Amino acid sequence: MKARDSIMYSTMIFVCVLISLMPHRVDAQTQKRQVETLAKGAEMIVVGKVAQVRSEWNKERTRIFTKVSLNVEEYVKGESSLRTLAITHPGGEIGAVGELYTHTPTFSQGEEVLVFLKKDGRNNLVVTGGNEGKLTITKNQLTGERIMMDGETLKTFTSRVKSLAIPPDVK
Numbered sequence: 001m002k003a004r005d006s007i008m009y010s011t012m013i014f015v016c017v018l019i020s021l022m023p024h025r026v027d028a029q030t031q032k033r034q035v036e037t038l039a040k041g042a043e044m045i046v047v048g049k050v051a052q053v054r055s056e057w058n059k060e061r062t063r064i065f066t067k068v069s070l071n072v073e074e075y076v077k078g079e080s081s082l083r084t085l086a087i088t089h090p091g092g093e094i095g096a097v098g099e100l101y102t103h104t105p106t107f108s109q110g111e112e113v114l115v116f117l118k119k120d121g122r123n124n125l126v127v128t129g130g131n132e133g134k135l136t137i138t139k140n141q142l143t144g145e146r147i148m149m150d151g152e153t154l155k156t157f158t159s160r161v162k163s164l165a166i167p168p169d170v171k
Contacts, residue, residue: 038129039164042116044078046070046085047137047158050111055092064099066092068107076114076158077165087117088124103130112137112146114158 039045052069068087072080091101105127107113116133120126127133137154140147146154 034129034132035161036164038116038133039077039161042077042118042128042133042165044080044117044125045076045114045161045165046072046078046117047074047076047114047154048072048085048112050107050109050113051084053107053109055094057094063090064092064094064097065090066107070113070115074158076161078117085117085125087115088120088126105131105134107134114148114154114161 048070050068051071053066054069055064055066057064066089068089070085070087072083072085087107089101089104091099091104093099105115114135114137116128117125118128135148137146137148139145140151148154148157
């Protein structure tokens with residue numbers, strides 16, 4: 001019994017050490033490839049501020065969908081005269097009933113975001129790439145400049161995304 005306990009304890013320690021050695025952040029090359037894939041696959045890329053987040057039932061009352069109203073500041077890819085877009089994603093919460101989907105981004109009213117979008121089979125705008133297709137914009141506390149998650153300025157990031165989104169034969 002003692003030998004088995006010792007083996008279990010050693011195994012647990014080994015697993016903990018392995019987990020602690022795993023990288024906690026995606027390396028820069030992987031992030032760049034990921035953004036490039038998102039930029040090429042998106043029909044539209046926009047910067048905006050979340051105006052409203054509202055969950056509602058489908059007609060059959062079997063599924064919940066969330067509608068996000070986004071006030072558009074800039075079209076990074078795609079052209080439109082619309083200043084407000086409606087983004088739809090599965091899941092949400094209505095009263096005491098909630099429906100959660102993994103890899104589905106969440107939005108908060110007032111949040112500034114950059115989103116990679118495409119149209120689904122029902123002609124709804126949806127975030128492409130799951131959680132990775134929605135990036136929150138924050139402000140640098142010292143400079144007041146708007147920045148992305150890795151500290152890159154929004155202006156630099158959008159310039160890079162614009163160049164990635166253009167097909168090579170057009171450049």
